[in-house]
Amino acid sequence: MSVKQIITSMSALALVSPSIAVAAGGESSGGLPQLDLATWPNQLLWLLVTFTILYILMSRVVTPRINAVIEDRAEKISGDLAKAREADENAKAMQTQYEQALADARADASDKAREATQAANAKAAASEAELAKKLAKKIATAETKLAGMRDDALANLNDVATEAAQDAVKQLIGMKATKAEVSKHVKAAAKAANA
């Protein structure tokens, strides 16, 4: 095969153009086999037969099968997603419920604690007041008693002083002073001393 022959055959690429093809077809072996009209009916017949069979197989067997699998999968995925969403919602509801319960319990507990403190405080205050009252009463009694005793003691003291003064007067001047007289002086002296 010469270089010239190769170049000639490469020009077959351009044989799409009918005029060149017809010219080439005139030669014994150089023409495009595609333009050999005698082979066309046969090719058309087999194309019709094979493509019809292919179409029947694809439309009846192949595409329904693939479609069924893909649709099943899409259904399963969307179903699973819905289930997951539902579970998620349930979990969220449970969480809010739990949080609510926790908050309620906390509020309840703090209420109870406050109530208990208040009750204890009131009780303590009451018993304190009672005790104070009792103590005040006791103090008052003791004070009256003490005052009485002091008065008694003071009264006795006057008597003793009067007697002592009477005795002293008797001893000193030999005169007997009446009890009433002396007592008057003693009382005045006592008053002056106390003043």
Added chain:
Amino acid sequence: MHSPVEQFTIKTLFAFQLLGFDIAFTNSALFMVLAVVLSTALLVYAMRPAAMVPGRLQNVAEMMFEFVADMVRSNVGSEGRRFFPFIFSVFIFVLFTNMLGLIPYSYTVTSQIVVTFAMAAFIFIGVTLVGLFKHGFHFFSFFVPSGAPKVLIPFLVVIEVISYFVRPVSLSVRLFANMLAGHTMLKVFAGLAVMLTSAGGVFMGISVLPLLAIIGLTGLEILVAGLQAYVFTILTCMYLNDALHLH
């Protein structure tokens, strides 16, 4: 030495005649049948576990399905659901015939303009009928661009009509030309490698270069095979969308 386009020759494998019609089983027919059998077998086998969590093969099948389903959803909308099996079949057929064609010594069904044009014409006529059935006479408003000055409308209608009828041509030629060019290029480089090797001496060493080019081109052609299946399918979706929703 063969011509680089000889690989596209239709060869009869088993000759049959039915009522005077030639229904010979050819290399082209063999690879159409193989594409149908292999794609169906692969998809059915891959989906056999029907697992909730897909394995590797099931994932491949589901990805192909989702790929086309997304294309229909985003380009046609919910009304496209009815046409999904057909569009999926188109994608699978083009993808498998393109890919099988890349196996050495195999045959590329989509490198035949008659095959790609027949598919494109079927799609074109089908889509036009869908539009006519859905919108009736109103369908022809598709050819009148909205908001254009009244004086220009006759010219614009002509342009729109031409561009509409060019659709099956561009759809089929795009796929056919890509396959033709790719496979021819591979063959040219292969022929070059053989020629250099047979020349001997220094040329034998140089023959490594076209071989490396073939490796790169094969990768490119795998990309093109997938890409053209995608382009063919998405254009089908767009044409269908135009027919269903006008614009």
